[in-house]
Amino acid sequence: MTDLVPVRRALLSVSDKSGLVELAQALAARGVELLSTGGTARAMREAGLTVRDVSDVTGFPEMMDGRVKTLHPGVHGGLLALRDDEDHVAAMEAHGIGAIDLLVVNLYPFEAAVAGGADYDTAIENIDIGGPAMIRAAAKNHRFVNVVTDVEDYAALLDELKARDGQTSYAFRQRLALTAYARTGAYDAAVSGWMADALGETAPRRRVVAGRLKQTLRYGENPHQSAAFYVDGAARPGIATAEQLQGKELSYNNINDTDAAFELVSELAGEAPACAIIKHANPCGVAVGATLADAYSRAFDCDRTSAFGGIVALNRPLDRATAAAITEIFTEVVIAPGADEDARAVFAGKKNLRLLLTDGLADPAAAGLALRQVSGGLLVQDRDTGAVGEADLRVVTKRQPSEAEMRDLRLAWTVAKHVKSNAIVYVKDGATVGVGAGQMSRVDSTRIAARKAQDMAEALDLGAIPTQGAAVASDAFFPFPDGVLTAAEAGASALIQPGGAMRDEEVIAAADEAGLAMVFTGMRHFRH
Numbered sequence: 001m002t003d004l005v006p007v008r009r010a011l012l013s014v015s016d017k018s019g020l021v022e023l024a025q026a027l028a029a030r031g032v033e034l035l036s037t038g039g040t041a042r043a044m045r046e047a048g049l050t051v052r053d054v055s056d057v058t059g060f061p062e063m064m065d066g067r068v069k070t071l072h073p074g075v076h077g078g079l080l081a082l083r084d085d086e087d088h089v090a091a092m093e094a095h096g097i098g099a100i101d102l103l104v105v106n107l108y109p110f111e112a113a114v115a116g117g118a119d120y121d122t123a124i125e126n127i128d129i130g131g132p133a134m135i136r137a138a139a140k141n142h143r144f145v146n147v148v149t150d151v152e153d154y155a156a157l158l159d160e161l162k163a164r165d166g167q168t169s170y171a172f173r174q175r176l177a178l179t180a181y182a183r184t185g186a187y188d189a190a191v192s193g194w195m196a197d198a199l200g201e202t203a204p205r206r207r208v209v210a211g212r213l214k215q216t217l218r219y220g221e222n223p224h225q226s227a228a229f230y231v232d233g234a235a236r237p238g239i240a241t242a243e244q245l246q247g248k249e250l251s252y253n254n255i256n257d258t259d260a261a262f263e264l265v266s267e268l269a270g271e272a273p274a275c276a277i278i279k280h281a282n283p284c285g286v287a288v289g290a291t292l293a294d295a296y297s298r299a300f301d302c303d304r305t306s307a308f309g310g311i312v313a314l315n316r317p318l319d320r321a322t323a324a325a326i327t328e329i330f331t332e333v334v335i336a337p338g339a340d341e342d343a344r345a346v347f348a349g350k351k352n353l354r355l356l357l358t359d360g361l362a363d364p365a366a367a368g369l370a371l372r373q374v375s376g377g378l379l380v381q382d383r384d385t386g387a388v389g390e391a392d393l394r395v396v397t398k399r400q401p402s403e404a405e406m407r408d409l410r411l412a413w414t415v416a417k418h419v420k421s422n423a424i425v426y427v428k429d430g431a432t433v434g435v436g437a438g439q440m441s442r443v444d445s446t447r448i449a450a451r452k453a454q455d456m457a458e459a460l461d462l463g464a465i466p467t468q469g470a471a472v473a474s475d476a477f478f479p480f481p482d483g484v485l486t487a488a489e490a491g492a493s494a495l496i497q498p499g500g501a502m503r504d505e506e507v508i509a510a511a512d513e514a515g516l517a518m519v520f521t522g523m524r525h526f527r528h
Ligand SMILES: NC(=O)c1ncn([C@@H]2O[C@H](COP(=O)(O)O)[C@@H](O)[C@H]2O)c1NC=O
Pocket: 013, 014, 015, 016, 036, 037, 038, 039, 040, 041, 066, 067, 068, 069, 070, 071, 105, 106, 107, 108, 127, 128, 129, 130, 131, 132
């Protein structure tokens, strides 16, 4: 097995020119001959380096707006030839092909062009052809050839060359090849995903998804599972793009729960200051308030027991009063679109508390895909961007909800969208007072939510029953009147649900009988 291989000749062809000159200078200092394409060669020459043009090697000028530059046996032969195969060596000699030991390529910025709203033709011109062809050739021949596709690997390459006196090890080249194939794979995933969107194809024959490693994780959902976090490069504010200001490294469960918390609070962008507290991906308290601290305190009062060790998401920058209130109990993560100096100072005393800052809130209406793995497959659907407007709401009972009830119904509905099914949410005066999540029966969720509200009222010595006069949301229709009756027994005065059950008439009659106001949304929000 060929292990150490000297690097004598390199081909550099990069769109992202950061770090290029420093790399090329270091290679030149080692006596490596530099070959390059148009703009890359220009940048190196401007820095005083001696560079040979690829067109000199191919005998053809770069042509067709750069569509054809390196697609030539003079280049691909130099990348693909097996140096220990007599026939390959003879072919190189016969055709005057020089071996290329190092390929440094990064691709036309297709992903960035598309993210920036490029039109169809511009996107097409941003599809790199020669770059991926060379990357795949060099990666295939990693027994002899080094292929660098990320600027962040330049330093490791130079370290390797330094440590091995101008040579690289087989293991090193293997790792580079792995990265290279993942890069071309991700690139084509971006291109095919874009084409599927452009053609309105929701179910293309093959669906490719790609991600870039953001961090390795200590473990997965449980300590015996290994795990890592990959991001798709989208600019959406949230867990993938947030800046962690302080605190311990995020865990797998932190990432999952923080995502749920931030996506929920982002739905309350247009509201007063709002807070969502999440445990195990379900909200255990959501509230709006006069101030952020008020919102936090009212969310906390929904279920103080579950909020311990929870994730807190805010729809406004964290301020001192809210920071002080949060630090009174153990909290895993706080995520917010900013934090003022006073708040940062309060958190500085809690070294382990993770503080994540985002660039604004996420747009709940932004289209995208939601993926879920099942055994042997991938379920793909649109993100749940569904939202109901005034015109969609239909009061089906004799009694109309009051304005205050309608406000609470809308908040309860929004929260229910983010609760695992079967979801039942009681809201009173802009704060959840009971959440029933993840039950197999809807009536159980209704009972559990009311029971939890009752328990909290007793623990806090509130006197009044918090579900009295509450608005209740159900993520899907009540199939029977029992859920409605349970909510009515708990004192609820208004209900919101999709409607559409076979027994809607019975359910509406039960609501009328109990004097409830009930609104149908015509939209369901299952979440599993
Ligand atoms: N067509 C080709 O033969 C070709 N060969 C290399 N490229 C790309 O051209 C870019 C570098 O171009 P320049 O050196 O002119 O800035 C790199 O992103 C590289 O991947 C090509 N461009 C597109 O396919």
